[in-house]
Amino acid sequence: MGFFLVDLKRTVTVAPRHLHAKIHDHAIHRLVTLVEGTTSGQYGYIISVVEVRRPLPPAVIQPGTGAAxxxxxxxxxxxxxxxxxxxxxxxxxxxxxxxxxxxxxxxVFVSAKNVPGDMEYDESEQCYVSAVQGSEDRLEVNTPVRLRLVGMRRDATELAAVGTMHTDYLGSLG
Known part of the structure; x- marks a missing residue:
């Protein structure tokens, strides 16, 4: 799986009203709020802040606003x-x-020609069903599946992917 630990940097602004004894805790909380759940085209989806390097660097006061x-x-x-x-x-x-x-x-988008070869779209039920007699395989909402990524697009704020289920051991897991 593509899970990694990466070292990153981010400048965090702390409003003047939070300039008190717990300013460092507030700065860390603000960092977590700003970055967790976001996407970086270079690094991927930031799932969680694991560690903040200590000691924290001294704050620089922003002229005119008083923010740190x-x-x-x-x-x-x-x-x-x-x-x-x-x-x-x-x-x-x-x-x-x-x-x-x-x-x-x-x-991930899997086009109709990349779903398992024995499946056909059923217009009445709006799902893919197996054309093999006696098979109960279906691709419908909430079906667990296994797929292989065949294409990726990365930009600054989003990742998009195209996949296939058209080979052995891929497709419905249900």
Whole structure:
């Protein structure tokens, strides 16, 4: 899986009303609030701040506002998927063009031609069902699936992926 610990930096602004004995605690809380759950195109999804380097650097007072600026160094747990990686997820949306699968914070599109070869879209039930006699396999909302990433797009604030379930051992896990 694409989970990594990375060392990062971020400047945090603390308003003048928080300039008291617990300013360092407030600066760390502000850092956690600002970065957890966000996306960095370079590093991936920032899941959690694991550690903030101590001692904290001295604050720089911003002229005109009186706010304190802290240049904090921290270690974070990030999720960064790679092309070719096999991941487990849950189907979140089904259309005739394919399915969207939620893999944690990542949303992966699997086109209709990349779902398992024996499955066809059923317009009446709005899901993919197996065309094999006696098989109960279905791809519908909330179905757990396994897929392989075949493409990724990274930009500053978002990761997008395309996947396939059209090979052995991939597809519905339910």
């Amino acid at each position: 600026l802290f240049a904090l160094r921290y270690r974070a747990l990030v999720f960064r998927p790679f092309v070719g990686e096999v991941l487990d997820g849950v189907v979140s949306t089904v259309t005739r063009h394919g399915v969207f699968v939620a893999v944690g914070p990542l949303r």
